Amino acid sequence: MFLKKIAIAGAVAGLMGTAAFAADCGPSGQSIRILASDFPAIHAVAGTAEANCGAAAAEFSRNHTTEARQIMNAALTPNPSEYTSVIVANSTLTQLMNDGLVRPLNDLVEKYGSHLPKNLMITIDGKIMAVAFMANSQHLFSRKDILAQAGIDTIPSTYDEVVAAAKAIREAGIMEHPIVMNMKTGWNVGESFNLAFLAHGGEFFKPGTAEPSVNSPAGVAALNTLKELVEYAHPDHLTQASNETQGLWEAGQAALGIMWGSRGSPILDDEGSTAEVTSNTVLSAAPSVEPGGTPGATLWWDGFTIATNISDAEAEATFAALASALTPEMVAGHNDDAVWLLEGFKPGAAAAGVAATAQAGAQPYPMLPQIGLMHNALGSELADFLKGGESAEKALADVEAAYITAAKEAGFLQ
């Protein structure tokens, strides 16, 4: 009896294994060309797609580059386009949609995506434009040993508590600059503003228009929050992005950090740091303004799209290949590479921060066609305020003026 059970289980597992192996790859003999960013989770998805369907395709190429965002519009504009799929995130999908370079996927999802959860379909006006598979967001990293040394035994959950903890650490003489944040002038400082702005309940634009509304009480409050935090940040904070902040953390030179969830796994692993740092690092939700309020974070997803300017057969084959990769087996093999939104994901320690942030009701990064221009205006105009040469109102007025100038040129405002 027992043996029989095992045999049946084995047969079922075998069948499932074969099913996964002989994934439905759609029309064979097609060319599949993928453009994507360059990090482990994306390699896992695109690599699994290639392993499943590379043999059935006439050509399977992957270009993993950190410059994907810069080249994708130019690469997808010609007909036939250079790539059949681009793996995008919230902000980059709008960049492609603004030029109509990605196609609706409703029929393909019906045919090849029945195993995918419905909430992963990025649906705009009823049309599925992308299929998400992983999430990311910023959140709080804390060193519980240093907090305890400074007499704090709970992990901070609001901005005020973070600042108070930093102050206690400084006054205890443990660290002069306990906070790390990605404040590098440009995209990073703009994103840091976004976090605090959303936590204060800000809206970037007047609803339904491209008119800016960052010069608001929420905007001023967000800038003041940032200012309080950077008071305790490394003096070079305006030159520090993810690589630098991760470095400071792993070197044990920081006790409170607002960093990307995707850095959780590299920080907690046994490379590049000491056991003292890794064993005491706690990942928790991004801080909010009031206890239980909106966390100061932007939720991001990564997902795949299919180009407009390719043949329907190529689109079908590309979709089938990528959809075939989004399985529990792939997740099991790469569990700690990302916060997967797929079935079979077992959230480990490295995913705790993102999960807590999402649960606490953080806002997604706004998927608006003009958000890139606003983000760029924030990134370049906030430095004067943070250096201390300008009032918050003036800095935000400059942001709006810079945004309006750019938005007029790009056609979003008249």
Add this chain to the structure above:
Amino acid sequence: MKHRTFFWFILPTLSAMVLFIALPIVSVFVQSLFVAHEQVLVVTENCGPFGCKPSTAVDVEATEKLRQEQPLGKFNGLGTYLNRSHLAVADISEAWATSKTMGEFWGQVYNLPFYNALTFTLTYAFVVTPLVLVLGLAIAVGVNNLPAMLKGLAIFVSLLPFLVTPLVGSLILFWMVDGDGVIGATIQKIFNDPSLSLKASTPLMWIMLMIYGVWHTLPFSFITFYAGLQTVPEDTMEAAQIDGASKWQRLIHVVVPHLMPLVSFVTLMLIMDNLRVFEPIVSFSAEAHARSLSWIIFNDLRESGNPLYASAGATSLLTIIIVIILMMPVLIRTWRDFSRKSH
């Protein structure tokens, strides 16, 4: 030379210059006169892993229709040149009207992106160019007076900064001045201030960028002057020596006048080079403290998701105009020398 022969000689160069220099500039100018079409926005419902939310999106079909009608975009004349990101005429006249002191007026002008970048770019060019000229000549004279067996080695060492890619060279310096780097830590020790950071102070960042600029372009002026020194006529030098001129007098009254055409050439090249300062700003992550005209162009084309071609084109043309204005004295001088010689 007969005009006809001259024409055939110059034709290949001339056509290459028209094709690769003149036409692109004309094309950039034309693009700078147009802005994008209106993006037709529609309110849609946007659903994803984090819930549904009403949001706006571009109506691609309607926008494409506008684009088809006028492929170049919407004609904007010189509007882009005059807007806040460039000459900011309206903002400047408002600043002039509202500010009480010159200092306040200047503060408001300096807050505008184009003038902010122009200030750094010009300061950089006016500090780095003369320093490179003088130091380059000094090193060339020094190397020229070395014993023959050391010359080769000295030339090689002096040329090293030129062999390093600007981006890499400035990154190395950036790491050295970090609080944990060899220069940064030493400076902190000398001033006994552990929070002293070269990267956090605007004046120190400017000084660092300029020192880097001098270090990196010095070999160019050195090697040019060194080559020039080999052509100084020995008769004149000996005559000056017999007349009792000291080494210093010979340098100032014989060598430097002999090298004057080279000085003009090096100055021209340096002004053009220094006005397009860009790589060190990116490598040093100096954007919070110093931005240059080239950096603005880069930012317009790259950072916003929608490349702002008109803005980038307008900044490029304004840069070209500034280069021409700055080179004018040197060009006039060269022209005078030329006409004097031909008479």
